[in-house]
Amino acid sequence: MIVNRKQLSWWERLYLPALIGGFKVTLRHFFRRKVTMQYPEERWVVPEGYRGAPYLVKDQEANTKCVSCQLCEFVCPPRAIRIVPPGPDGAPADRPNAEKMPREFEINMLRCIFCGFCQEVCPEEAIFLMRDYSLTGTSREEMLFDMEKLLALGGTHHDTIQKWKHKAEEAKAQGVEP
């Protein structure tokens, strides 16, 4: 393809229009609002549905929702989750009618790939990928998040179904004390 060069006029060949144009553009940009986000002070607000770090949640009555079914541990592709179930003579769950809750629940954030399978597979809506996207630590041990930390970071999830509470009420109505 042949691109024909535009014949420049005498005025254009003086370079002056280009100089003035360039100065206008640079001056405009000089005073424009800057696009830089000054990271540690300003942080990116992630959109709804963002898959950040997975945390455990409690329901509105401050009960641990996880029932230690270990589905997330099983489905986790990089095996970042480690759960120790309570066993036959472990402590009872927070909620009266629930089956059990984990004795230990640990997520290795260095291994986690934020795929969201744990949230997908969880039958109890107990684990969610939240908005935290910059997890930092000074050692590998620091990046192993235990249950206490995960619950603290996860906060409360407003449960609209409250399966275990309703089951307990049904049982009570039928005269079967849980």
Add this chain to the structure above:
Amino acid sequence: MDWQFIGISAAKIVAVIAVMLPSIAYSVLAERRVCAFIQDRVGPNRVGPFGIWQPIADGVKFLLKEDFTPAHVRKMYFWLAPAITMIPAFLAVAVIPFGSRLGDEKMVIADLNVGVLYTFGIVSLGVYGIVLAGYASNSKYPFLGGIRSSAQMISYELAMGLSVVPLFMLVGDLNLSRIIEYQSGGLFHWLVFKQPLAFAIFLVAAFAETNRLPFDLPESETELVSGYHTEYSSMKFALFFLGEYAAMIAISALMVTLFFGGWMLPFAGLDQPATTLAGGLLHIAIFFGKLLAFMLLFIWVRWMLPRFRYDQLMHLGWRRFLPLALANIVATAVWLWISQSTP
């Protein structure tokens, strides 16, 4: 031996170097900040408030980096080139009057009566460092950078030299202090208003002289990696860097002196040599202010214009500026002849 003269000269040299080195460091910072602002960014602002300690961090980085000499270079020239680039830029400042008087002392390191010739001679030496670096690096990008540098020099140097001839025809002296004295007595006595064409040519040639965009052909980051200093690292690279900015300061100082009245302002009696200490300091401050304005121009233009091809630069230098400069000389001569023959 006049020990007093030696002592005072040494003090002036130390003072000028002590002002110049930080000025170079901070013009690098200014460059980065201005460039960032023009590109809608913020620029380095982490080291100290508004990034004012950034030059110190940069300096420490340059000093601590490994000074690597590739195996294929010509060692002696490779080591010599950075020094040859930097030293002329510093030497050129020696004849520039950066103030009127402090006490009885003239504020110029060497009041040469061929000041301008000295400056042109010394400043053009800087090119040899670049050519030498390109040759000594013994690899393709620096080599191309060196070639371009020599091509560039023969395109602008002549126009630059001829552009200032009308000034000396008007002033009748090559001494830079005398040139400043000539410009006293009103804004329109500044030579930029008497010789605007000479100033335009000189300004463009100054950009070529300091290898700044739009004429940074020896460096050409986009096509020649870093051109002549591709093989350099650490302090040797820093010397090239210092040299570039020192040359900018030197040429800015020269332009302020030649065209913008040096240390004088055309009002409040500031166009006469100072009699008091405060007046002397004020003159130095005025000179420095004008210098900073030129530095800002150099920095701004870099982020405004694309690079010229070197045949375009040659075209500009030989076929546009050279005839214009010659015509300007003839016109000035005719004007002087007429104005002197008809009093």
